[in-house]
Amino acid sequence: MKKLLLSISIICSAFVLNAQTETSLTIKAANNQIISKHIYGHFSEHLGRCIYDGFWVDENSTIPNKGRIRLDIVEALKKIKIPNLRWPGGCFADEYHWRDGIGPRNLRPKMVNTNWGGVTEDNSFGTHEFLELCEMLQTEPYIAGNVGSGTVEEMAKWVEYLNFDGVSPMTAIRKENGREKPWKVAFWGVGNESWGCGGNMTAQYYSDLYRRYATYARDYPGAPLKKIAAGANSDDYKWTETCMKNMGRQMWGLTLHYYTIPTGKWNAKGSATNFDENQYFTTMQNCLRMEELVTKHSAIMDKYDPNKKVALVVDEWGIWTDVEPGTNPGFLYQQNSLRDALIAGTTLNIFNNHSDRVKMANLAQTVNVLQALVLTEKNKVILTPTYHIFDLYKVHQDAKYLPIDFVSPDYTSGDKKIPALNVSASQDETGAIHISLVNLDPNKKITLNTVLEGLNWKNVTGQILTSAKITDVNSFDNPNKIHIVKFNGAKKSGNKLSVELPAQSVVVLELKN
Known part of the structure; x- marks a missing residue:
């Protein structure tokens, strides 16, 4: 019985950690705001x-x-x-x-x-x-x-x-x-x-x-x-x-x-x-x-x-x-x-x-x-x-500010909730688009389907900062425990940008022609 309960617990934990929510973003062309x-x-x-x-x-x-x-x-x-x-x-x-x-x-x-x-x-x-x-x-x-x-x-x-x-x-x-x-x-x-x-x-x-x-x-x-x-x-x-x-x-x-x-x-x-x-x-x-x-x-x-x-x-x-x-x-x-x-x-x-x-x-x-x-x-x-x-x-x-329109999924704790996702975007003088994404939820990844209105791009690359625990630190014994690595969770799907944003992570994407 104890083994069965343990197995159920592990399965439930895995479900929580791999749970995800979906949201849609719209990123609009640059205005004159810097x-x-x-x-x-x-x-x-x-x-x-x-x-x-x-x-x-x-x-x-x-x-x-x-x-x-x-x-x-x-x-x-x-x-x-x-x-x-x-x-x-x-x-x-x-x-x-x-x-x-x-x-x-x-x-x-x-x-x-x-x-x-x-x-x-x-x-x-x-x-x-x-x-x-x-x-x-x-x-x-x-x-x-x-x-x-x-x-x-x-x-x-x-x-x-x-x-x-x-x-x-x-x-x-x-x-x-x-x-x-x-x-x-x-x-x-x-x-x-x-x-x-x-x-x-x-x-x-x-x-x-x-x-x-x-x-x-x-x-x-x-x-x-x-x-x-x-x-x-x-x-x-x-x-x-x-x-x-x-x-x-x-x-x-x-x-x-x-x-x-x-x-x-x-x-x-x-x-x-x-x-x-x-x-x-x-x-x-x-x-x-x-x-x-x-x-x-x-x-x-x-x-x-x-x-x-x-x-x-x-x-x-x-x-x-x-x-x-x-x-x-x-x-x-x-x-x-x-x-x-x-x-x-x-x-x-x-x-x-x-x-x-x-x-x-x-x-x-x-x-x-x-x-x-x-x-x-x-x-x-x-x-x-x-x-x-x-x-x-x-x-x-x-860089030029790019307005964003989206409704964030919730990160809940008991009867309280906050936005799990926050985003900002800009376009630099070369035309490259940069999108910074933060998932505050330590338990759920977020799937993003993004439309870029009036913006042309062909390729996407990214970088991510995350770690196994929210309490993780860089110490003098292990100074590189948390560091920037390549992010492969973004791709072009038709005319949309699709992103799998891991839990408790910060991702910056670069979109270029």
Whole structure:
């Protein structure tokens, strides 16, 4: 009897794992909407081991580096074509005084990083070092200025130091510090999380303050600023309303911060690796909330800016879990699983599909912090599952957005359900079509029958990222457990595209003539 029950159980399990649903997609020809490459931006704060023991190694380190900037990380990030890098924070930005981070390193004053672990910051990594890193990465810098504890004069002179090519006290100091020509930094954040760690301000107070700071953050010849205001925390729609009403014409972009918390509880977020399917489902529910947030904040922005001149800049997003056991709680070091890759693919699909308003975004954070692309341990480096998503999705950067029409099958858990499937598509300048597909259901594959209206193609190839378990990770002992492989589950059937999308997977297809 026990053998019979076991056999029935195995058969039922096999049925569940091989179960599938069918859906139809329609992909339409390109319009003039572009998926900005800056949606694929990143964030590096003076937090934990992101800068120090991440990008920036000890001066006596034997790890290959150039001027203390770690070269294996640089090469990995260049491969995925990161378009911009945000620095120095985050919460750190509003206690950072830029003049402490220039000049001879042995003369730079030390400070306490009160936000992140109470460690001593020696300011060895400052403005010149960051901009050298950006030049090595071939990426655009995005600097967050200090509104919380800084002054209007301090911010104004930082902009002058960075961008002015004439005769002035700031340019003279820059040249003394070894930089003859200005960097001409465009992206400029006027404060960060001003509703919280950036000053605990009201929306009205911040919007008035922004107007003052932004007035003195000057456009210098050949270096116009794209000024980015500190926007809302999650669903604070009143903040967005106030900012758009009071300063809509004075900003290039308005930020939104939203983190996926597995449990939804900040005091007990949940493990990065030890979770069951119930918590996985809840995490994906929370991840998909980004769609609602972007939609509702965009609607408010449309009210004041119908021509969509102000960008929605989601410059902090990603999964935030409890730290890895035994690590400093203030360093926010967490592992990165297949679940996190599915979150990254899903979120980027949402941004792509809202690229009429979302023009910039920054995953938190690049190295060793939160949903990192890269983890380091001495001379070892891991490229996380999330890194591989950005590698797959780089084909969408600055490509034409292709609208998609479909109804997703459900992924159910008890009496709750979420969309199992999310998709975005684009067409690059060569005419190649790219379709990114995410199946969040860990139990069922999805069969897709796709019509491409007004689009010509003959051949399809693909790549896939998946693994046996949603808890699987790349470790220092097994750094390539989860990696991109060739996908053979797509074919042309008459004039349609047929796809067998495996459970818990991310697939990117390329269609060419």
